[in-house]
Amino acid sequence: MELVINGGNKLSGEVKLHAAKNAVLPIIACCVLVGEDVVINNVPDLIDIHAMLDIIKSLGGSAEYDEGTVTVNCNSLVPTLIDRELTKRARSSIFILGPILSRFHEAKISYPGGCEIGTRPIDLHLSGLKQLGAEICETEKAIECKGNLNGSEIVLRLPSVGATENIMMAAVLAQGRTIIHNAAKEPEIADLAAFINACGGKVYGAGSDIIIIEGVEKLHGTVYTPISDRIVAGTYMIATAVCGGKLVLRDINLSYISSLVNFLTVAGCRLSYRANDMTVISSGRLSGIPKLSTGYYPYYPTDLQAPMLTLMSVAKGRSELKENLFESRFKHAVWLNEMGADITIDGTTAIVNGVKKLKGKEVFAEDLRGGAALVIAGLKAEGQTIVKNICHIDRGYEKIECLFSAIGGDIYRR
């Protein structure tokens, strides 16, 4: 499959967002702790979501996706080896380790896959579980854990999203109190905590850098609607900024995208926010952004680095974008240059001299957000762009061609 894009259209319209992929994935993993029905609403139809549901089913649980509603029941789960065929499909498979260990006192999982944007170690996940009392054996093929978990005070070397989530979930059924210092502060962490508390857990402080989890005996089922997807929202906003037009995003929390709002304002967009709706207006050529660095929340999100590089490619003047989280997250720059951009990569910094126009080309998505950046470039470019390897894009955007054609983009899948 590939995407065919005829560039040059402005974008305008109103969009409602699905639940955030990076909130739903740990919530599905967390269902392992619950022996009753859990219903999750407004879930996008994504490859990564189905990968997590397949892992639950491979362990004997039930997990159904029906038009945006996910129903999971892990009452009959058995902790067997989760094999490589399943775990290589998504980085988020590692999230299942903490909950299984917490409920069954043993777990066996092959190493996770996911976007190739860097080495993506899991040392912080494993050291946190060890501090809770797990014995961990890493073989070539799998990670084997066992032990009864007891609350502990854990200081993370860096605010890893996944490690914070894994440790938080493992602590839910552990004996006693766990404190996580230097915890990640992303909104998806607070959302996972809200889900756990809706199931009868006791998690306090999520969203700050200190999270306290009081161990409980068991959790009960619930019906939950996760927060909307701030990265999909940001992708829409940047696309509108690049192509020109007017976009209204329904039901988005301004604090989730405030760093992006600041930079789009610097670039020359007009943004307004009222009653949970964000309006983005862009006309004429944007100005470059002299310096932008990605960072841990609430700084500029690494997941919007690639789409922002597309914006910088066609903005006036010189821009500089520094990627601070992942060591290999500029693969899309090669393809943007193929389309006529002027980007030089110096280590983890992209130096961009804005060009007046990009030309449509055949390009290849190499990871999820880089693929989205190429779609935005195609929507702007003169002529036709073909984006291949779109399975990467389908991991995080539900039918991206429908997403953009609904607001005026000339794009289809074949």
Ligand code: EPZ
């Ligand atoms: C989560 O990945 C997201 N994925 C990523 O989104 C996102 O880019 C990332 O957080 C940062 O916000 C999901 O939530 C499923 P990290 P994660 O652990 O948890 C280092 C997307 O496009 N690190 O916060 O893997 C790591 O190398 C995806 O939706 C260790 O050193 O990210 C990186 O430099 C891509 N040891 C930094 O921490 C560890 O044990 C941040 O990684 C773990 C991480």
